Amino acid sequence: MGILAHVDAGKTSLTERLLYAAGVIDEIGSVDDGSTQTDSLALERERGITIKSAVVSFVVGDVAVNLIDTPGHPDFIAEVERVLDVLDGAVLVVSAVEGVQAQTRVLMRTLRRLGTPTLVFVNKIDRSGADGERVLREVSERLTSSIIPMGAAGGLGTRGPAFTPFGADDAGFTARLGELLADHDDAFLAAYLDDEKPVSFERLREELEAQARRALVHPVYFGSAITGAGVDALMSGISELLPAAEGDAGGPVSGTVFKVERGPAGEKIAYVRMFSGTIRVRDRLRFRQDEEGKVTAISVFDRGSSLRRQAVSAGQIGLLWGLGEVRIGDTIGVPRPTSARRYFAPPTLETVVVPRPADKGALHAALAQLAEQDPLINLRQDDVRQEISVSLYGEVQKEVIQATLANDYGVRVMFRETTTICVERPAGTGAAVEIMGKEPNPFLATVGLRVDPAPAGSGVRFRLEVELGSLPFAFLKAIQETVHETLSQGLYGWQVIDCTVTMTHSGYAPRQSHAHATFDKSMSSTGADFRGLTPLVVVDALKRAGTTVHEPMHRLSLEIPADTFGSVLPFLVRLRAVPRTPATRDATCLIDGEIPAASVHELEQWLPGLTRGEGVLECAFDHYEPVRGTPPSRPRSDHDPLHREEYLLRVQRRVTGRREDG
Template sequence: MRVLNLGILAHIDAGKTSLTERLLYAAGVIDAVGSVDKGDTRTDSLALERQRGITIKAAVASFDVDGTTVNLIDTPGHPDFIAEVERVLDVLDGVVLVVSAVEGVQAQTRVLMRALRRLRIPTLVFVNKVDRRGARYTTLLDGIADKLSASVLSMARVDGLGTREARVVPHAGDDAVFTSALADLLADHDDAFLAAYLDGEKDFPHPLLRDELARQTRNALVHPVFWGSAITGAGTAELLTGITELLPSARGDADGPLSGTVFKIERGPAGEKIAYVRVFSGTVRLRDRLRYGPADSAGEGKVTAVGVFGQGRDLPGESIRAGQIGRLWGLGGIRVGDTIGDPDAVSAPRRHFAPPTLETVVTPRRAADRGRLHSALTQLAEQDPLIDLHQDELGHRMSLSLYGEVQKEVIQATLAEDFGVEAVFHETTTRHIERPVGTGTAAEILHGDSNPFLATVGLRIEPAPVGSGVGFLREVELGSLPAAFMKAVEETVHLTLQQGLRGWQVTDCTVTMTHSGYAARQSHSHGTFDKSMSSTAGDFRNLTPLVLMNALEQAGTQVCEPVLRFHLDIPTDTYRAVLPVLSRLRAVPRTSTARGSSSVVEGEIPAASVHALERQLPALTSGEGVLECVFAHYREVRGDIPVRPRSGPDPLHRKNYLLQVVRRVPGDREDA
């Protein structure tokens, strides 16, 4: 049986979870269609999801139809949970992008479609809620072509649009208008088809057109548009046919070398870690010993249980084969984004959406709960690495990265309901970064007067291209330092750069190790040498922050703030009132286009100003303004430089750092 791993994506409230329910019902997996409002849907299984009526975590369900096992992944629609969508994209064979027939193409819909087109993931568009008052057809189809992709074609008409009796009528093969439009669309994307089209072969048989439509859809060249209602079931059969006939099935050699990707982590009833994995090649079997994670820091564990999605259920199994999605138990150190098997066979996780631009400090309501809070946040960070839990060594200050206020509220509620920890979330602030502006070098030599550690570390830090992150290179001779010590230096470099000269994460730089050395104890005994080392990895972990921050001080840094690209649709008669507000909020309009009674303003705005604009927009535009924002870039802060409170032992203050780390200062010297 062929397998198709299918994602359901949409803007919040477009109806994707309801559509998931309807597809499961149509396939005979469930006996009744669950309701988001009643909190009894199959994929919204978390208590918070049922209370709030939104999807928070990606969930997998399975059904069989026409010889195909469809593993359906329902994803969150709220932009605060875009990280859940990002992790899913790399394991999908195809997508159904849901659009509301009433609200139309919304902000998150555009963000999602841009990512799908960039990644060339085959995508069908499903227009939901055709039974709702205010549902549109022609103008909505024009909006989809204008805002999502010009390569779309409606596969049906809707009779009784906007009424409970709305009925979807597929375009037939003998519909001359439809077949002509289909041929026009297909000719735009295939030279051979275009040549035949121009040669006058316009009367292509419908089976040939359908086959060519399937080929181009599977290559993400065109996006068929289906219509229906998840509530009434109208159009469901036609969508199911489109899913099985037009989207590609999973590929992979079950007998090949093992490779797969972990896209979700959850905890079982006993606290055990469960990894959701997509296998691209090979087979994972019960009791296999698996390597997982990056090649230079791979973990290993034994698979103690296997769960497989298929035939409408999630069942215990013996193996997960290439193309399948399943669950693995027993891999205690595994994380979201890890590869299993051959790390070189699967591309590293990619960034498809903007990183979080906000953060908040979290403290326990009761001081005695500090340890429990840290443990709970650590588990949540396992499930969502972009939370980026940051704390000092004593756990006195913990901060989280965020996409928005709803995400913060959900985390707070999760801590209370799932972990029994009452936490206080402080004011949300903008998350800045630091970039080096020059080159700095520093070194600490083994047995030096001011170096209490049994290690030599020399580092150089210099700027790197924007968006490159942090690179680590070695100029020291290969083998001059034991691998464990080299690993300790590299890991500590990344950890130390989480706080720069002004407390923000340092990025877009290259750190090069220029000097290394360690102490080894040698004693002659019975004609042999005992080469047990007196240096430890801890010496290198403790010394590296001092050297790196010394080099960073020489290089200097600039603090940069996140800037978003905005698309603002407002009534034309409010244009003059909106512009001064944009100016006060440091927004920079780039283009302005009038479209009848509305105007579209596009430009850039600091992330810190977006919330203020959202608050003022309804009053300025009589509730008709629509704002869309996506991450654009970081730019140097102008004016007062924001400083983030540092946490943990501070290597910028040598004496205090050494007192905290080794409880003494060599020679009782003051810090320089």
């Protein structure tokens, strides 16, 4: 089960309260004091926010719950994304004071798209300003209308709030519940409308359990993680309304790695959710197609902590030691059809990391370990300029990377100015071919490729127009991998997306030797020939197709005092935002529209001053849009196949018509 929320909604405090109520801990920790179970990193305790997902476990009745506490700050959305594939259900936490916030909407939209059974917990009913009815309206209007309050909150805004569950004797509740359930099931609708035989409360409850487990309806609970109000009812809901894990412990091994960390001695530890089968110490496991590793130790989460065990089975989360090459997202054993999907937007910002001269050598190793734990920081090494760039979701993430490098690795760094990550899309179709033995191709390889535009969001697809057996598999794999690598930097230096690359020509020189002597690579094609030639063909095809640079655009939602509209609108226009027709409600003006990602940070900085501190901004990545005017470019960090002669000198130290070993 995952606990998800907008930052500061109180999900880590709720995790503490659940562990306390289940008898796992004797004292409730505090986020402010840095004493919670799941915020174990020094940086998390210092900042009072969750940065890394953390796993704890407890038991409710006869149900064992593996709970994953996730970050709420949008800069760490990648941590949430990695968890989504391993959840059976979720609890979405909403503040009774702040209500539905930007990240709440992003999370619920994703949970609904995935069909993840989700309970909603309205937290902080003890806080001044708590308003249960308003929050219910916001949940219904902004998240989903398929909700049912499971009880009534009392004493809001006091130190003694309470949550009273509804029961069979509450006619209003049973009527609302019956109508909601009837919306999703025709058979139940017919039974509900049968006046001669009224539906019993037991039947209503059974249908509620069935529909909640299918993510058709979302029960809502009210409470306070600080006082404990409503937590017992929520725990009952978790055990009764969220689906139990399925999976055969005796079946084929199938699991997903959703987190990787390093132990005290630098050893790699993989967090694996098991869907099927059993893994035992000393088992050899296959992952990521052709990688393999031997499990040297296992820990399993049990009643609040991880304990050393000899095996981990279906339905459990385990820590595995010994898989040195494992990465986040890897499938252990049999793949699942839902794995390796992208749920949230990619990072849209990047920055260059600048170390002290004495730390240059240690920086790359430190960042490489951080990239193991967060692959979306996308390390980008520029050997020509001796620079390393990282991708970001926001400025807070940059501060956390800086502090982590200093605290955990002793590496002090500064950052260049944060810039926006653009992408390129093919403007048309382009084809190119290099024939083995014909000028100016110096490689023992023939490669022909065609690049075609593809629909937005389709990614990069590689396909064949040559016969499958016309090229050894190793050479075909080398071409395919190099195509994807080369498309990470297009004509303007940005990643090329949404295209189909078709292989139209292929050829190679079979393995040959002199007079039955050893293999002679000067007469025979090698994988290096295809890896060296393919970038030249890709960029040639791209040049013929042309590319357009697109910048990331965010959805914009602004709530401002109506009398500040006259000062806010010109500022939005200056930031290249495209506001739609505003709507006025009471003394509040609502503005929706689009804004370039590059302008979001400046809007966040200036909005309080423009709106007397009353403006509320919601922004989330929406789409890429062609750049108007001169396209921005980014320096290449590879051997630059756009400049053929320099490329050939760097790659093989050979030029047209001359072949040398290098």
